[in-house]
Amino acid sequence: MKPRKIPLYLAWLVSPALLIGAVTALLLAERIGWSYGAAIGTVTVFTAIILVILEWRYPLDERWKMTWPSFRRDLKYFATTGLTIAATSSLFALVGIKLASGHQGVASNWPLILAVPAGLFVFDFLQYWQHRFSHEAKGVIGAFYWRAHVAHHLPDKVYVAMHPAGHPINGFVVRGLATIAPLYALGFSAQAVALINLVIGIVGLISHTNIDLRAGPLNYVLTGSELHRYHHSADPADGGNYAIVLSLIDVMFGTLKYRPGIPPVALGVHNPSAYPSSNALFEVLKLPFGSARTGPTARQADEIAVRS
DSSP: OOOOOOOHHHHHHHHHHHHHHHHHHHHTTGGGTOOHHHHHHHHHHHHHHHHHHHHHHSOSOGGGSOOHHHHHHHHHHHHHHOSSHHHHHHHHHHHHHHHHTTOOOTTTTOOHHHHHHHHHHHHHHHHHHHHHHHHHOOHHHHHHHHHHHGGGTOOSSOOGGGTTOSOHIIIIIIHHHHHHHHHHHHTOOHHHHHHHHHHHHHHHHHHTOSSOOOOGGGGGTSOOHHHHHHHTBSSGGGOOOOOSSOTHHHHHHTOOOOOTTOOOSOBSOSOGGGSOOTTOHHHHHHGGGSOOOOSSSHHHHHHHSOOO
16 A cells, blocks of 8 residues: 555644553553553553554655564664563563652652653653763763664664664663662652653654654654654754653753754764664674774764774
8 A cells, every 4th residue: 555644633643642542541550450560561562553553654754664674673673672662661660660669759749740740851851961961972981872872873764663773771771770760769659650651651652753743832842753853863963852751851951953844854874884784783782892983072973984
């Protein structure tokens, strides 16, 4: 069946419908006998399936569609960064929920309507600076962080199933600590931690879709595919959009990139010859431990130089 342009009503409704549906399902989990972990895993997989179907039917750009070769590449990252993005998100959520149970802190008695936005802000504020550091930091440490992160930028197409493409250092150590530690320290309830992790996972899936999803003015508050696609742009001038849930943080620190209705020209890295192919998993995994160029920033130095 020939792909066609997504209907306008779907372009505007898919993201909020999936997010609201996911949150509602988790709030009802206890009533239907689900554990939070089972609810998060089920809802995340269901969301991913819906988005994959929509990508197949309504791709924003034919160049960025998932293919069998690219999916076989993605399977390698599923095995190193987590069996699936659902398993990865669920793992962090389960650990956070377990740690939160019975732990008291300043946020322990906050109502969900306050705790969830506050927890998302705490998480994304810390994640924003770690993410920005990975792109912009100088010196040996900056080079290490960039080369642990660049695996997620090597693919020249962005779609739901490539979301787990990345390095375990960046995926587990950094993301895990940013997700679990601050929420535990502040004493968020298990239900709040579950909702926070669910929203992070669902927004992450939505933001990596090859679908023309719209958010209009909400792009200045929440991250979606319109914004995150710029973060994967091969043009260094598009660099920015480091928040993964709350684009408001990019607005606060002047790193928001948004041109309504105009997607990037190309995705990936500016100079692919400076890196191994994203399909060369072993070479990608070695990147953080190799000799690092430490010019103005590690990214700029890598992308200017041509690998011999």
